[in-house]
Amino acid sequence: MTKVVDKKATIRDVARVSGVSVGTVSRSLNVPETVKPETLSKVRAAIRSLDFQPDVRAQNMRRRSTMTVGFVIDDIANPWHASCFKAIDAELRQKGYSLYLMSTHGQASEEAAALDMLQHGRADGMIMTINNEQDARTIKRLKELRIPAVLLDRDIPLEIDAVLTEHAPGLRQATNYLIELGHRRIAIITAGSDIRPGRERVRGFVEAFERAGLPVPRDLIRSQSLSADYGFREATTLLQMPERPTAIIAAGNRILAGVLRAMQQQGVSVPQDISLIACDRSDIAMLYPGPITLIDRPVEEIGRTAAQLLLERLDGSNARPAQRISFPTHLIMGGSCLPVRR
Amino acid sequence: MTKVVDKKATIRDVARVSGVSVGTVSRSLNVPETVKPETLSKVRAAIRSLDFQPDVRAQNMRRRSTMTVGFVIDDIANPWHASCFKAIDAELRQKGYSLYLMSTHGQASEEAAALDMLQHGRADGMIMTINNEQDARTIKRLKELRIPAVLLDRDIPLEIDAVLTEHAPGLRQATNYLIELGHRRIAIITAGSDIRPGRERVRGFVEAFERAGLPVPRDLIRSQSLSADYGFREATTLLQMPERPTAIIAAGNRILAGVLRAMQQQGVSVPQDISLIACDRSDIAMLYPGPITLIDRPVEEIGRTAAQLLLERLDGSNARPAQRISFPTHLIMGGSCLPVRR
């Protein structure tokens, strides 16, 4: 029991106890090499005896920084986002940053609120995946952003760093693989054209048919949302078509869950009844009844890169032009595709 | 284009422009009902024209709070934690709090680092699931904690609020169900006895046998870790036993993924070759080849309750004794269990 009323010690207490000035204590903490070893040890002794810890709030105020970065996404329960978060966190934490996680639930209003929050001294930077590349509110905020930001897989005509995935070639490859297996009635379910992954995936899908000189099955393109419900609904109607597809590309993490649920409900099995290709690794994609053939992308590297881009801006020289870094996808062969039945 | 060099406006600028004192501006912002309507509108006009936003860092410093809560867990890629985070976030956000997400990767050192971080002015409170209830470093920090905290599913002999799950009755019920299906060689794979879920689950498992007057299959209790790898390893050896179990309880989210991988690798199918019970809802548990029978718990309610307990402490009166709130589990019937073959 040291003291009865021990309000938290401040740097002034340390100065008093060690018999030096507050400036010296501060320097001992931040640039110890500029203080005489003898003094340093006095200060350190005082710090120990008082159990002093600098008040982070005061530091933030004075340094005009918070060592905090906001990660803004629609849903952390999406395993891809969770993995991405982990990669970003690992990279930033070793530089002393902590992460705010802000879920927007796909709502433009929450997105706007999150950006407003982060703007004014709550975070030093942000990494985000916005819900709609055309949303005026969000665009406005991004334009007026006072802190550095990195976009994940989104395309905005602004000077903002971005880390992208080459979805189109990935989808082209996957679609082509199905075509070579003899499939013609291939469906794709993915995000809407209001976000880059939706646009690019559909583009790759279409290109594959065009390059193969085949008609594009426009009626099988379902491109509106990344949600599990959307995947479920669209898969359900696709499976009930008179001439139903022989293969489905579930291009989205959550979509896959919905698609599988629909298949289960309709008693359709993979790959016997229908071929299936997924996007991004996930428990379910890798385990289902067996591993599903999927279009993978290096999520850890993507996260790490985003963090590094942000760090470059945070570490002072804000001067370089916005950068866009792209990562390719890889088709991982699982057991969910069979040659089409004659 | 309003100004060329517009450093961020401060409350002093607002005071100057609106012709009142800084104190009045502050009151206009925080307790508008104490300022004359006339004055208020002058101030608001100035705020608008300057595009003034209070600096959060300065507010934090002065108010000695940050409106931030830390959520400390081992891995956000665990879908249960992700769901829990969402519930907590929803509850806290509407009171104006933001959440730090800190992943400890199950490492005691990272856990200690996270607690230290949060202690000194970075967060106003914390909600956490620690990795080991016996770890001296963590216990020490918890004992000296200067901010309110809520433990999730952990049992520590300290005055700390906690939200718990009644794992034992849940496991007893699940085990009993298997026993009634004729199973005797039932295995359980779960966490170690260093955390409450591990202890309680094993306890419930054992009790079920005892109450049924049956010998407890001690050789089939694998209780060491919640990781997917552990699940994989233990399932692999269990499946290779000469007299292998006829049912496995994969008591843990990640464990289930490991167990399923092992089964897949060994060509064992559920439920034909072996019965399976899981814990907690997840994509994989609900979709596998069909929904797996599982011991569910109300994750949203658990998260919400934890948030509410914390809010009670944050909202001033720190006075009530520590509270422990328990939630029951429910057995959800899937199709992963069959009567044991004669």
Added chain:
DNA sequence: GCATAAAATTGAAACGTTTCTAAGTTAGAG
């Protein structure tokens, strides 16, 4: 031992709020 340069330290001034006391203003009662 002195002059000078280098190293170390001091002490005060920020940083942008909130809050508190004192002072000023307004309204109602007599």
Added chain:
DNA sequence: CTCTAACTTAGAAACGTTTCAATTTTATGC
């Protein structure tokens, strides 16, 4: 019209750091 009480407001003092100019101490070279 005056007095008092109730509102409002002004202005300064924190909050706990960092930083910077000024000063003091120490080291170096001759």
